[in-house]
Amino acid sequence: MVTFLSQQRDLYAYLHDQTLRMMNQGLTGAEIAEAMVLPPALEKAWHTRGYYGSVSHNVKAIYQRYMGWYDGNPAHLWQHPPVEAGRRYVKAMGGADAVVEQARAAVDEGDLRWAAEILSHVVFAEPGHDVARELLADTFEQLGYGSENGTWRSVYLSGATELRHGTFGTPTVTASPDIVANLSPEMLFDAVAVRVDGPRCWDERLTLDVRFSDAPGRYRLQLANGVLTYSTADRPDPADARMTLPREALSALAGGATADALAEAGAQLDGDDTVLTRLFAALDVPDPDFAIVTP
Structure with missing residues (x-):
């Protein structure tokens, strides 16, 4: 030991x-x-x-x-993003078909790493190039089979699956009730803040005081300049709206629940009754099914 x-x-x-x-x-x-x-x-x-x-x-x-x-x-300081870089690489290498042939030669020579790199450029430059997609899937599969560690193997095989069958999301659920119920108010407010679509609400400005009916603490939430912030400091100016709710109902707020759903959870809102609607309108919906090896 x-x-x-x-x-x-x-x-x-x-x-x-x-x-x-x-x-x-x-x-x-x-x-x-x-x-x-x-x-x-x-x-x-x-x-x-x-x-x-x-x-x-x-x-x-x-x-x-x-x-x-x-x-x-x-x-490497200011490189093109994958699609634009892919188009330029493919053009410089003589077109998609020429790159695929070079990748086949690399596979035959056992240089799977190089084959994966140049085929990835083709897939991002021309997502509909089926031959490149299939060869890249085969390449990822071989890299996966040759990986000693399980994380790399899973990633390679996941890439091959996406190329052949499309995105398949993630089986991990991080917003399960048990997890959310054990998050602090600060964590929940942070979770709301990273969902704010900044450009959508550059000109929006609102404040909301959140109090708990069964626990100490008061939080001032402010949406301004596309950023949601919060503070526990006393503020002399009144908020646009004030909400009192049970501590366990805070997860509904973090989840972007409707005003009616919050009311059903025991929340009471005073002041500008448009505040919650405007706040929820600024939130983006996470995509658990985004692509990894395709544009």
Whole structure:
């Protein structure tokens, strides 16, 4: 047991320290991940293998923790987004069909990483190119089968599924009643704030005081400049509306429930009765089914 724990400690310490050492030599995250070699004693230990996660993945995460996304190369400072970059790469490489042929050659040579990279450009440049989609799906599938760690394998195989059958969403439900019921008011207000569609409500301005009928605390919510903020500080100016509700009903507010639903949950609203309608109108609806490997 002592050996197990000490080797786990040494593994993460080694990855961290060697990543920083190579950072100080000017290597980027991808370069460090490619150059990282574990000591033989750690490489051979079964419990340090990448069954979940990988050395490559963890090294890039360490790099990002300290350096952020930018690797110092000015060419990477203001790159085109995937669709525009894909169109330019495909054009420069002689068109979609030519890129597919180069990808086939790369697959035959065992260079699946390069095949995936250039085929991804074709799929983003020409989403309807069925041959490219199928070859990229095959490539992801082979990369998945060859992945030792389960997370990479799942991601590769998920990419292949999306290319062949379309997006399939996520089975994870983070807004289940049990989870929401245990969130603090601050967490729930933060959850509402990240749903605000800023450009839609640049000119909107409203304030709402929220009090609990069965718990201490008062919060002033303010929507202005496309941003929803909250504060517990006393304010001399009155809010546009004041809402009193049971603590357990706050999750309905965070979920964007209608005014009628909030009333059914025990909420009472005084003041401008349009405040809730205007607030909910500013919220965006999350999409749990967004695409990953297609535009």
